[in-house]
Amino acid sequence: MGYTIAQKIIKNHLVCGEMVVGKEIGLKIDQTLTQDATGTMAYLQFEAMNIDRVKTELSVAYIDHNTLQAGFENADDHRYIQTVTKKHGIRFSRPGNGICHQVHLERFSKPGKTLIGSDSHTPTAGGIGMLGMGAGGLDVAVAMGGGTYYITMPKIIKMELTGKLPDYVGAKDVILEVLRILSVKGGVGAVVEYVGEGVKTLSVPQRATITNMGAELGATSSIFPSDSVTKAFLKAEGREEDFVELQPDADAVYDAEYTVDLSSLKPLAACPHSPDNVKEVSALSGMKINQVCIGSCTNSSMLDMLTVAAILKGKTVHPDVSLSISPGSKQVYTMLAECGALADLIAAGARILECACGPCIGMGFSPQSAGVSLRTFNRNFLARSGTADAQVYLVSPETAAVSAITGVFTDPTTLGVAPKVEVPSVFTINDNLIELPASVEDAANVVVERGPNIKPIPVGKAPEKDLACEIVLKVGDDITTDHIMPAGSKILPYRSNVPKLSEYCFTVCDKEFPERAKKKGGGVILGGSNYGQGSSREHAALVPLYLGVKAVIAKSFARIHVANLINFGIVPMTLENPEDYEKIAQGDEIRIDGFAEAIAGENVAVLTTKSGEKVRLNLSLSARQREILLAGGRLNYTKLQK
Numbered sequence: 001m002g003y004t005i006a007q008k009i010i011k012n013h014l015v016c017g018e019m020v021v022g023k024e025i026g027l028k029i030d031q032t033l034t035q036d037a038t039g040t041m042a043y044l045q046f047e048a049m050n051i052d053r054v055k056t057e058l059s060v061a062y063i064d065h066n067t068l069q070a071g072f073e074n075a076d077d078h079r080y081i082q083t084v085t086k087k088h089g090i091r092f093s094r095p096g097n098g099i100c101h102q103v104h105l106e107r108f109s110k111p112g113k114t115l116i117g118s119d120s121h122t123p124t125a126g127g128i129g130m131l132g133m134g135a136g137g138l139d140v141a142v143a144m145g146g147g148t149y150y151i152t153m154p155k156i157i158k159m160e161l162t163g164k165l166p167d168y169v170g171a172k173d174v175i176l177e178v179l180r181i182l183s184v185k186g187g188v189g190a191v192v193e194y195v196g197e198g199v200k201t202l203s204v205p206q207r208a209t210i211t212n213m214g215a216e217l218g219a220t221s222s223i224f225p226s227d228s229v230t231k232a233f234l235k236a237e238g239r240e241e242d243f244v245e246l247q248p249d250a251d252a253v254y255d256a257e258y259t260v261d262l263s264s265l266k267p268l269a270a271c272p273h274s275p276d277n278v279k280e281v282s283a284l285s286g287m288k289i290n291q292v293c294i295g296s297c298t299n300s301s302m303l304d305m306l307t308v309a310a311i312l313k314g315k316t317v318h319p320d321v322s323l324s325i326s327p328g329s330k331q332v333y334t335m336l337a338e339c340g341a342l343a344d345l346i347a348a349g350a351r352i353l354e355c356a357c358g359p360c361i362g363m364g365f366s367p368q369s370a371g372v373s374l375r376t377f378n379r380n381f382l383a384r385s386g387t388a389d390a391q392v393y394l395v396s397p398e399t400a401a402v403s404a405i406t407g408v409f410t411d412p413t414t415l416g417v418a419p420k421v422e423v424p425s426v427f428t429i430n431d432n433l434i435e436l437p438a439s440v441e442d443a444a445n446v447v448v449e450r451g452p453n454i455k456p457i458p459v460g461k462a463p464e465k466d467l468a469c470e471i472v473l474k475v476g477d478d479i480t481t482d483h484i485m486p487a488g489s490k491i492l493p494y495r496s497n498v499p500k501l502s503e504y505c506f507t508v509c510d511k512e513f514p515e516r517a518k519k520k521g522g523g524v525i526l527g528g529s530n531y532g533q534g535s536s537r538e539h540a541a542l543v544p545l546y547l548g549v550k551a552v553i554a555k556s557f558a559r560i561h562v563a564n565l566i567n568f569g570i571v572p573m574t575l576e577n578p579e580d581y582e583k584i585a586q587g588d589e590i591r592i593d594g595f596a597e598a599i600a601g602e603n604v605a606v607l608t609t610k611s612g613e614k615v616r617l618n619l620s621l622s623a624r625q626r627e628i629l630l631a632g633g634r635l636n637y638t639k640l641q642k
């Protein structure tokens with residue numbers, strides 16, 4: 001039996017476990033990346049491991065999320081990351097160099113290799129045939145130290161692409177179509193592999209748009225073959241030597257198969273407040289809009305920017321619309337300036353922002369009250385934009401640019417033939433904003449600088465023998481990490497200050513939660529299905545831990561979040577019968593007798609409800625995960641191993 005692309009990479013990196021779907025496997029990780037909003041924690045954890053130098057082939061720290069610097073906090077964190085990386089053998093991508101995934105794709109990603117990043121959109125690298133996975137900061141720290149990365153052996157979903165994209169239909173429309181088919185839960189436990197004739201018609205940045213937003217499917221990763229198109233991209237980046245061909249075997253076996261005909265795709269939009277709430281743009285046309293934001297790690301490549309510039313050239317942004325454009329990297333920004341397209345964007349009235357995440361993570365550019373915002377980003381979760389009642393639609397750069405001119409939702413295909421856009425075959429390469437680490441000899445002299453905003457990381461406790469506590473919060477399906485631990489310009493500066501962050505925990509759903517949890521000394525959270533979808537932020541586990549949360553019971557969990565819960569000693573349990581969700585209410589006192597014993601060896605724990613009814617909870621954990629939970633989290637567990 002042959003192998004798929006992801007299976008080939010897994011096989012080459014398998015450290016332990018069997019390649020049987022659903023079983024835990026351990027992988028060797030070749031490269032890591034961090035960004036600044038999760039990086040501080042990751043490096044604090046790396047330092048706690050007392051390892052002098054990273055053991056990966058390449059590790060890079062990017063500064064791209066917290067670039068507003070409204071106070072000293074972010075700048076202090078940046079300085080910490082700059083000095084700690086210099087000391088320990090990690091490259092440092094300075095603020096201004098661009099968004100981690102875009103820069104990594106351009107300068108470092110390699111077909112056939114493994115990458116984990118403390119950011120959920122790390123699968124962007126799948127556009128070049130690399131197996132990229134999002135992970136919590138602690139998992140990245142362990143991988144930097146040469147440790148194994150554990151995942152559940154994924155099933156493989158085959159996504160066959162046929163045909164060729166019509167004019168004014170982009171890669172974003174492809175992934176929105178896939179989201180429409182599979183939903184935000186459809187990729188859980190799977191790698192989505194793109195194959196077929198249609199693949200050859202897509203450039204690497206287009207492929208990367210698709211693999212990037214595979215994160216919104218809940219997928220472990222998404223990947224494209226490495227072919228002549230990949231080779232041409234690497235050549236344009238001056239890295240032809242990094243090319244290796246990678247194709248699935250002809251007799252590869254897939255767990256599910258779908259086909260998307262590129263030729264018949266229409267411009268699509270993900271409507272509020274979920275990336276899978278997809279409609280055709282034509283069904284929304286005429287709706288008045290207030291804001292357009294173009295950029296983010298999903299759609300900020302040279303192709304995206306040139307497409308937008310060609311549409312805006314000689315036009316003026318509608319008076320009722322505010323348009324922001326953030327190029328994805330310094331490379332893209334420089335090339336836009338060199339070819340003159342930047343002048344077309346400025347002349348049309350676009351507000352050019354620095355190459356960073358910016359509005360995508362609510363760092364400024366919040367829409368007006370109840371404003372309609374069209375964004376080329378990947379997430380439109382409730383309140384993520386910074387305006388609680390904003391209506392955020394995710395669209396392609398083509399739809400965004402055309403609508404910015406008309407002031408209403410506009411289907412770009414109604415304009416007929418699209419302008420021709422030529423992406424240069426050689427890119428402008430200048431890595432002067434990527435600092436190399438100190439040499440082994442000089443590393444000892446590097447002083448790590450720590451600002452006052454960096455507070456200690458909370459550490460978990462071993463679980464109680466019997467658990468008796470309150471359901472401190474009951475929430476519904478598809479709770480995102482933006483609900484659990486919101487981001488945005490007010491909160492992001494405190495990513496290395498858990499006590500301060502805790503004041504905002506779950507406030508999107510329930511303003512009283514932080515106070516209540518503190519008063520009650522913590523308790524248990526009850527969630528619906530796909531609990532913890534979205535970001536890799538381990539703060540969504542660390543902060544509840546700080547507030548005393550001991551366990552989360554849900555109908556099902558998202559992959560990265562469940563790993564983060566375990567890493568910090570919060571016990572994830574699923575309802576054996578999802579209908580039992582109705583039997584438990586917020587504020588109920590519950591009991592789980594034999595809690596610690598169940599974690600140690602049982603697959604089931606029994607919860608006694610307020611009225612004395614028994615509810616069965618599943619603990620589907622590997623032996624390693626059980627040991628971590630019994631130790632009260634991975635930091636304690638690692639100490640015990642020494």
Ligand code: MIC
Nearest residue numbers: 037038119120121535536537
């Ligand atoms: C996001 O897009 O939600 C983020 C901000 O990039 C997060 C990381 C974080 O919360 O710092 C992610 O995707 O993992």
Ligand code: SF4
Nearest residue numbers: 121296297357360361
């Ligand atoms: Fe940054 Fe947005 Fe990409 Fe997250 S999704 S890495 S916030 S650009």
